[in-house]
Amino acid sequence: xxxxxxxxxxxxxxxxxxxxxxxxxxxxxxxxxxxxxxxxxxxxxxxxxxxxxxxxxxxxxxxxxxxxxxxxxxxxxxxxxxxxxxxxxxxxxxxxxxxxxxxxxxxxxxxxxxxxxxxxxxxxxxxxxxxxxxxxxxxxxxxxxxxxxxxxxxxxxxxxxxxxxxxxxxxxxxxxxxxxxxxxxxxx
Amino acid sequence: xxxxxxxxxxxxxxxxxxxxxxxxxxxxxxxxxxxxxxxxxxxxxxxxxxxxxxxxxxxxxxxxxxxxxxxxxxxxxxxxxxxxxxxxxxxxxxxxxxxxxxxxxxxxxxxxxxxxxxxxxxxxxxxxxxxxxxxxxxxxxxxxxxxxxxxxxxxxxxxxxxxxxxxxxxxxxxxxxxxxxxxxxxxx
DNA sequence: GTCTATAAAGTGATAGAC
DNA sequence: GTCTATCACTTTATAGAC
Numbered sequence: 001x002x003x004x005x006x007x008x009x010x011x012x013x014x015x016x017x018x019x020x021x022x023x024x025x026x027x028x029x030x031x032x033x034x035x036x037x038x039x040x041x042x043x044x045x046x047x048x049x050x051x052x053x054x055x056x057x058x059x060x061x062x063x064x065x066x067x068x069x070x071x072x073x074x075x076x077x078x079x080x081x082x083x084x085x086x087x088x089x090x091x092x093x094x095x096x097x098x099x100x101x102x103x104x105x106x107x108x109x110x111x112x113x114x115x116x117x118x119x120x121x122x123x124x125x126x127x128x129x130x131x132x133x134x135x136x137x138x139x140x141x142x143x144x145x146x147x148x149x150x151x152x153x154x155x156x157x158x159x160x161x162x163x164x165x166x167x168x169x170x171x172x173x174x175x176x177x178x179x180x181x182x183x184x185x186x187x188x
Numbered sequence: 189x190x191x192x193x194x195x196x197x198x199x200x201x202x203x204x205x206x207x208x209x210x211x212x213x214x215x216x217x218x219x220x221x222x223x224x225x226x227x228x229x230x231x232x233x234x235x236x237x238x239x240x241x242x243x244x245x246x247x248x249x250x251x252x253x254x255x256x257x258x259x260x261x262x263x264x265x266x267x268x269x270x271x272x273x274x275x276x277x278x279x280x281x282x283x284x285x286x287x288x289x290x291x292x293x294x295x296x297x298x299x300x301x302x303x304x305x306x307x308x309x310x311x312x313x314x315x316x317x318x319x320x321x322x323x324x325x326x327x328x329x330x331x332x333x334x335x336x337x338x339x340x341x342x343x344x345x346x347x348x349x350x351x352x353x354x355x356x357x358x359x360x361x362x363x364x365x366x367x368x369x370x371x372x373x374x375x376x
Numbered sequence: 377g378t379c380t381a382t383a384a385a386g387t388g389a390t391a392g393a394c
Numbered sequence: 395g396t397c398t399a400t401c402a403c404t405t406t407a408t409a410g411a412c
Contacts, residue, residue: 006395022299024212028388040396043389050388106349107298109356111210123356150365153353154346157362161294161349165341168297168311174345177338184373194377215405228378237407 006037007045013037015057020100022107023054023119054108055122062126064102069133079137080186083155084179090159091175094166104130106160131156138186151185194225195233201225203245208288210295211242211307242296243310250314252290257321267325268371271343275370278347279363282354292318294348319344326374339373 013035017026028050032039046052072086073079093100109123131152138148158178165174201223205214216238220227234240260274261267281288297311319340326336346366353362 020302022210022212022295024210025299025303027386029386038396040398044395106352107295110295110352111213111299113356113358114208115213120356120358127353127356150368153362153365154350154369157349157353157366158342158346159349160352161345161347162342164294164298164348165315165345168301168308168315170301170308174341177341178345180338181342181373184375185369187372187375216407217405226378228380231407232377238405 006035006041009035009037010042010045011053011056011060014053015060016101018054018057018108019061019103019105023050023111028053051116051118054112054119058105058108058119058122058126061102061105062122062129065104065126066129066133068102069130073133073137079134079141080183082137083134083182087159087162087175087179087182090163091166091172091179094170094172094175103163104160106164127156142188154185155182194223194229197223197225198230198233199241199244199248202241203248204289206242206245206296207249207291207293211238211299216241239304239306242300242307246293246296246307246310246314249290249293250310250317253292253314254317254321256290257318261321261325267322267329268374270325271322271370272367275347275350275363275367278351279354279360279367282358282360282363291351292348294352315344330376342373343370 010031014026014031017031017034028042031053032042043049046056068089069086072089073082075085076082093103105123105126108119109127113120113123131149134152134155135145135148138151139145143151159175162175162178166172198219202214202219205219205222216230219241220230230241231237234244256277257274260277261270263273264270281291293311293314296307297315301308301311319337322340322343323333323336326339327333331339347363350363350366354360
């Protein structure tokens, strides 16, 4: 209700809905309605409209997920355990299907990377951020830079794909099976 | 131009566009235009409209990809080599970004699994089909049923995620990195 | 089987008052 | 900062002629 809340509320609702329904599946009306913010304020806070909103949403997911990854990795000295911890936390979100939050950007990325270069770039940067977070940890445990980056790309792919399968199946098992196989992937 | 072509042409254009742009990002007008089929024929051939069209498109991808997978697997006695062969063929599609075809259903699955139970089910079945194709090969090479299914789920996830990363990065490397790590995943 | 015309609703976006 | 009203456009879908 206070003064500076509207922008935050709109961005937060947009972030959630874009993740769940995609860019074209989410209308501005729905965002306004779910945010509870006043209708007139959308184009005041986001003068460039829907695209700007989506880019800022992706940037927010970028930072949010980066934080979750580093939190999990810092808890464990063994990188495999750290990644498994992240995956297990992620998989918990699929028990209560409405409270999903902090899901990576795969849907937006796939939808819009052929249509908006700005959005594609924002998604690309998010993937790079997360890849670097994983790769840094792997290098610390003895992998060379190239190998660390290669493995991190694969881990990113597994996570994005695992999320899609878990959503489609309404079942967190795909993400948990991925977690199980992580140690094998990091064997030297 | 001949009599029975319209239905096929519409379905084929729809399949391609849904994969690239998603369900909500693709309009019926665009499908008609790209198919070259007469405008009046869409609701004659697909009386239940867009949803029916999407479900049939998913079923078509299901069968098309299943064929590609089994072709690759049958070429090689070693399952790891077979999967790598499939991934390499898949990655070739990212060199000419417009000629993409036979891409799995991740985008449609993620977009619509919360909104249409019928579509969700069609995507779910596609994943199951492909998982079974991989799992059968793994069982033949000595894995027990449970382990074979678990690994196949992970492979499915990697492929879906790898496609999304490759699209976003405009680069086939993610899929190729996945191919490189497949043997490690199948070590016993 | 295919056509045109059109309905009915929704979309993103803008203008101008308050 | 927020409001209402409205624009121009697109969307899915239907009706009825041919």
